[in-house]
Amino acid sequence: MALEDTVQSAFEWLAHAPGARSDPEGTARAVEAALAAAPHDLDVRLAAYRFHFYTHRFAQALPHAEAILGMAARRLNVAADWTAVSPGDADFREAETAQGLYLQALIALAYCHMRLGRLDLGNLYLTKAVELDPSDRFGASRLRTAARAPATEDEDEA
Missing domain, CATH: 1.20.58 (Methane Monooxygenase Hydroxylase; Chain G, domain 1)
Incomplete structure (x- = not known):
């Protein structure tokens, strides 16, 4: 076929x-x-x-977000290892599909890991997204701030 x-x-x-x-x-x-x-x-x-x-099947969503990150990395011709990617490797400020896809995949991985209780790993992905996207077009900085915020009394009782 x-x-x-x-x-x-x-x-x-x-x-x-x-x-x-x-x-x-x-x-x-x-x-x-x-x-x-x-x-x-x-x-x-x-x-x-x-x-x-x-x-809300976050564990099952992870391999797809990882695959999307890899596909975007290939399109951008950046390192396959996301931890090795730096802002100068591609112009992540551009509103092009591959750049946006890469940043959104990092944020997706962060969110899924955080929802699975892996806050440290989620924060690593968010930190990379913030590093690559200092203008915060996709909200990684806001998500990182929200993840670090202490729980309110109402949330503690829930």
């Missing part, structure tokens, strides 16, 4: 998926089928990440 056919097959699985809220298990099967058909397609990975994220 040609690459174009496998990607089309993946999109058909996603297009015919039941709603994530009305049938999360049916949607999960469709997402898995789309991934099997086109695991290296960015749109399929984005769909998989979003499905798992919005259904």
